[in-house]
Amino acid sequence: xxxxxxxxxxxxxxxxxxxxxxxxxxxxxxxxxxxxxxxxxxxxxxxxxxxxxxxxxxxxxxxxxxxxxxxxxxxxxxxxxxxxxxxxxxxxxxxxxxxxxxxxxxxxxxxxxxxxxxxxxxxxxxxxxxxxxxxxxxxxxxxxxxxxxxxxxxxxxxxxxxxxxxxxxxxxxxxxxxxxxxxxxxxxxxxxx
Amino acid sequence: xxxxxxxxxxxxxxxxxxxxxxxxxxxxxxxxxxxxxxxxxxxxxxxxxxxxxxxxxxxxxxxxxxxxxxxxxxxxxxxxxxxxxxxxxxxxxxxxxxxxxxxxxxxxxxxxxxxxxxxxxxxxxxxxxxxxxxxxxxxxxxxxxxxxxxxxxxxxxxxxxxxxxxxxxxxxxxxxxxxxxxxxxxxxxxxxxxxxxxxxxxxxxxxxxxxxxxxxxxxxxxxxxxxxxxxxxxxxxxxxxxxxxxxxxxxxxxxxxxxxxxxxxxxxxxxxxxxxxxxxxxxxxxxxxxxxxxxxx
Numbered sequence: 001x002x003x004x005x006x007x008x009x010x011x012x013x014x015x016x017x018x019x020x021x022x023x024x025x026x027x028x029x030x031x032x033x034x035x036x037x038x039x040x041x042x043x044x045x046x047x048x049x050x051x052x053x054x055x056x057x058x059x060x061x062x063x064x065x066x067x068x069x070x071x072x073x074x075x076x077x078x079x080x081x082x083x084x085x086x087x088x089x090x091x092x093x094x095x096x097x098x099x100x101x102x103x104x105x106x107x108x109x110x111x112x113x114x115x116x117x118x119x120x121x122x123x124x125x126x127x128x129x130x131x132x133x134x135x136x137x138x139x140x141x142x143x144x145x146x147x148x149x150x151x152x153x154x155x156x157x158x159x160x161x162x163x164x165x166x167x168x169x170x171x172x173x174x175x176x177x178x179x180x181x182x183x184x185x186x187x188x189x190x191x192x193x
Numbered sequence: 194x195x196x197x198x199x200x201x202x203x204x205x206x207x208x209x210x211x212x213x214x215x216x217x218x219x220x221x222x223x224x225x226x227x228x229x230x231x232x233x234x235x236x237x238x239x240x241x242x243x244x245x246x247x248x249x250x251x252x253x254x255x256x257x258x259x260x261x262x263x264x265x266x267x268x269x270x271x272x273x274x275x276x277x278x279x280x281x282x283x284x285x286x287x288x289x290x291x292x293x294x295x296x297x298x299x300x301x302x303x304x305x306x307x308x309x310x311x312x313x314x315x316x317x318x319x320x321x322x323x324x325x326x327x328x329x330x331x332x333x334x335x336x337x338x339x340x341x342x343x344x345x346x347x348x349x350x351x352x353x354x355x356x357x358x359x360x361x362x363x364x365x366x367x368x369x370x371x372x373x374x375x376x377x378x379x380x381x382x383x384x385x386x387x388x389x390x391x392x393x394x395x396x397x398x399x400x401x402x403x404x405x406x407x408x409x410x411x412x413x414x415x416x417x418x419x420x421x422x423x424x425x426x427x428x429x430x431x432x433x434x435x436x437x438x439x440x441x442x443x444x445x446x447x448x449x450x451x452x453x454x455x456x457x458x459x460x461x462x463x464x465x466x467x468x469x470x471x472x473x474x475x476x477x478x479x480x481x482x483x484x485x486x487x488x489x490x
Contacts, residue, residue: 011212013211013213013449014209014212015208016211016212017211034449051210053268054231057229057231061231095268114292115291116290120196121196138202138205138206138209139292174205177208
């Protein structure tokens with residue numbers, strides 16, 4: 001049996017344990033990443049759900065922003081869920097909020113509304129096929145605009161909610177809160193064979 | 194198909210707050226300071242618990258204009274408190290659109306027997322608990338998040354430690370209890386069997402567990418995370434210190450790296466030589482009638 005890929009989950013704040021468990025279910029070895037040393041041990045990285053204003057500040061404060069940028073530009077697969085997609089994006093619409101700038105999209109935060117508008121949705125995602133994916137949107141962002149190299153993999157209403165640009169994946173929703181392993185498996189499929 | 198206000202999205206927001214610090218604020222300016230420092234959410238209040246304690250009288254839901262101005266000032270989730278069992282205040286806060294409601298013993302209880310039927314609401318609720326039975330009763334009523342009660346506004350961590358240890362001990366005892374005992378355990382805990390069984394099988398609550406009540410320093414935050422808290426509420430500890438900006442940043446850093454004493458040292462040193470945490474109160478000197486933690490069980 002091939003060794004399991006080691007996939008990091010940025011563990012500065014957010015639903016880290018849920019991603020670690022989902023990665024295990026999808027066949028990877030999950031590592032909580034709080035330091036440069038643990039980042040170096042990863043073959044891919046997930047930025048989980050949480051609060052983007054918190055995590056972007058902690059990335060800077062603990063000197064992880066540049067090492068993450070370097071690894072991703074060198075080809076390491078990166079996936080941001082909800083807050084994670086905001087953190088990895090190029091810009092946040094209407095807000096002067098710093099980001100990692102690794103996914104060529106402008107996102108709109110809390111785009112669907114406040115918590116009372118958070119929802120569970122059966123989402124059609126063509127790359128996954130049938131059945132629809134149980135997408136959980138929590139104070140979720142959407143894709144306001146995307147650069148030419150970005151492929152929109154799913155839309156909800158008018159807006160992109162799952163996108164990919166090469167080795168970077170973004171979802172507005174939280175696959176880690178479901179039992180459905182398809183998007184975690186899809187992400188593992190982005191590792192070079 | 195789109196479903197709002199489900200158990201999953203209510204509990205889910207609490208999951209997104211894990212590893213973070215939720216700060217009490219009484220003005221939009223304080224909310225911005227909290228957000229800048231890295232708070233994952235703010236609790237919008239007219240008075241922080243230390244001042245509620247000092248003022249005495251009846252403490253109610255905060256002024257709605259104040260809560261709304263705080264919602265407008267920040268992009269992070271905004272929480273607000275209702276009196277225990279106050280259906281009217283809870284409906285108003287939901288209609289106002291706050292992201293989380295704290296059914297809180299810090300305010301004067303409206304109902305001295307019963308808590309809110311929290312499953313009826315779209316907005317998620319957090320409730321305080323002193324032990325496992327209390328936590329599971331609140332979850333059965335619909336709480337999407339549990340926090341220790343601690344003794345709010347005291348600056349004294351001992352009560353929060355007692356509650357976190359009691360909840361942790363309750364969970365550990367269930368995980369090793371033989372199946373035959375679970376019905377009797379549920380009876381003794383005063384909690385529904387399905388929740389008792391969940392805890393026995395999973396070794397944790399079905400919702401996120403935070404610490405609240407008395408956190409005043411970075412080391413306090415580290416202590417509570419090591420006792421099993423998944424995040425921290427800081428009430429009076431930040432804006433009753435002599436340097437709220439520095440204390441808020443330091444407590445955030447210590448919560449993230451709670452298991453790395455060197456990082457907690459860094460966070461504590463960042464406070465500087467003149468750092469003064471809020472003054473604390475010896476709980477033995479608070480008359481029984483003024484203790485907040487015993488409200489609502």
